[in-house]
Amino acid sequence: MENAKRVEIIAGAYDMREIIRLLEKAGSDGYTLIPEVRGNGERGSRDADGLTEAFKNSMLIWVCTEKQWDDLREPLRLFVQRVGGMVIVSDCTILRH
Amino acid sequence: MSIALLQQNLLNPPILFFFLGLLAIAMRSDLEIPQPISKFLSLYLLFAIGLKGGVELGHGGVSTDFSKLLFLAIGFSCIVPIYAFFILKRKFSLPDAAAIAATFGSVSAVTFITATSYLNEQDIAYGGYMVAMLAIMESPAIILGVMLFQKYRKTEQPISTSKIWHEALTNGSVVLVLGSLLIGIASPDAAVEGLLPFTNDIFKGFLAFFLLDMGLLAGRRFRALSKAGWFPWAFGIVLPLFNATLAALLGGWLGLSIGNTYLMAVLAASASYIAVPAAMRMSIPEANPGLYVPMALAITFPFNIVVGLPLYMQLVLWFR
Numbered sequence: 133m134e135n136a137k138r139v140e141i142i143a144g145a146y147d148m149r150e151i152i153r154l155l156e157k158a159g160s161d162g163y164t165l166i167p168e169v170r171g172n173g174e175r176g177s178r179d180a181d182g183l184t185e186a187f188k189n190s191m192l193i194w195v196c197t198e199k200q201w202d203d204l205r206e207p208l209r210l211f212v213q214r215v216g217g218m219v220i221v222s223d224c225t226i227l228r229h
Numbered sequence: 230m231s232i233a234l235l236q237q238n239l240l241n242p243p244i245l246f247f248f249l250g251l252l253a254i255a256m257r258s259d260l261e262i263p264q265p266i267s268k269f270l271s272l273y274l275l276f277a278i279g280l281k282g283g284v285e286l287g288h289g290g291v292s293t294d295f296s297k298l299l300f301l302a303i304g305f306s307c308i309v310p311i312y313a314f315f316i317l318k319r320k321f322s323l324p325d326a327a328a329i330a331a332t333f334g335s336v337s338a339v340t341f342i343t344a345t346s347y348l349n350e351q352d353i354a355y356g357g358y359m360v361a362m363l364a365i366m367e368s369p370a371i372i373l374g375v376m377l378f379q380k381y382r383k384t385e386q387p388i389s390t391s392k393i394w395h396e397a398l399t400n401g402s403v404v405l406v407l408g409s410l411l412i413g414i415a416s417p418d419a420a421v422e423g424l425l426p427f428t429n430d431i432f433k434g435f436l437a438f439f440l441l442d443m444g445l446l447a448g449r450r451f452r453a454l455s456k457a458g459w460f461p462w463a464f465g466i467v468l469p470l471f472n473a474t475l476a477a478l479l480g481g482w483l484g485l486s487i488g489n490t491y492l493m494a495v496l497a498a499s500a501s502y503i504a505v506p507a508a509m510r511m512s513i514p515e516a517n518p519g520l521y522v523p524m525a526l527a528i529t530f531p532f533n534i535v536v537g538l539p540l541y542m543q544l545v546l547w548f549r
Contacts, residue, residue, distance in 0.1 A: 176519035186506035215514035
């Protein structure tokens with residue numbers, strides 16, 4: 133069992149490419165992407181309705197070390213500040229196999 | 230406007246299915262078209278109209294109208310976003326003004342397709358190259374919208390222009406329409422004949438089904454505009470009317486055929502709700518899609534297909 137950080141990022145489907153790029157720059161060796169999530173927030177409803185992905189959010193889950201999170205924190209904050217979204221960080225324990 | 234023209238349009242099955250979609254939302258019905266089917270229908274319509282246009286172009290070639298239409302197409306797609314932006318900047322934030330300007334400077338393929346169906350019902354000919362005009366008018370407004378946003382915003386954070394160009398020129402609608410057009414031009418008649426049942430015979434049925442979906446979408450997006458005030462409604466109706474009138478006037482003055490002038494008026498009056506939202510989410514994420522998408526989808530699109538189609542024909546006939 134190892135201590136780690138669990139980072140959950142909810143943002144626009146279009147924005148995930150850039151977020152993944154930031155993760156890789158911070159040394160990510162893997163993540164999980166849930167392609168469609170729905171909800172409502174300060175930038176309006178995201179109901180995944182319509183013929184484009186303009187109203188579609190995705191969710192990314194990344195388990196990382198403290199150092200990786202420190203490297204990602206500020207670039208991610210600046211990006212999400214511009215495009216909108218939510219970042220939830222919690223402490224977790226992972227079972228290595 | 231001739232009542233007969235309006236009546237004919239309102240009793241056209243695809244238009245009636247659009248109303249059915251709106252009614253279903255008003256009744257809070259659970260009628261829903263699964264998204265993959267919606268996407269397939271929109272792709273089918275682009276494929277069919279592109280291929281048909283290419284085949285006609287292959288037979289008939291380009292007429293003297295072509296160069297004049299090209300001039301109008303480029304003119305409208307470059308000038309409309311600019312003056313729309315300066316009008317919108319008085320009422321909306323910079324990102325929203327730029328995104329809405331790009332939306333109304335671009336075009337709606339579905340409105341164009343519905344207009345061609347209308348022309349076929351009236352037995353009015355038009356050039357197959359009008360599909361190329363559709364493809365040409367899709368992208369410039371996207372670039373201009375982003376450039377206007379870039380020019381007037383206060384922060385220094387740059388937007389990657391290569392990404393914008395790439396998105397504007399390679400978006401799915403443009404690739405499919407242009408690609409189908411070129412395939413239609415290049416393919417011999419004997420080879421295309423086997424496709425005709427797919428692209429011609431079932432076209433109207435698929436259009437009707439797609440307009441049902443558009444009615445459902447438009448109905449769902451009405452609610453998003455309830456807090457936006459009167460201006461989006463006024464803009465979403467007045468700007469298309471103005472652009473269509475200008476196109477009809479210029480078409481008459483340039484001596485273009487009725488069918489081609491009409492389609493140019495429809496393109497000038499339409500607004501994008503597929504290609505532009507994708508580009509705007511990427512390049513101006515600060516803009517609110519809850520504003521520019523419903524304006525195009527819930528205001529301008531219904532106005533155009535219910536009132537606009539017969540009205541623009543009347544305008545074209547008046548300015549002959």
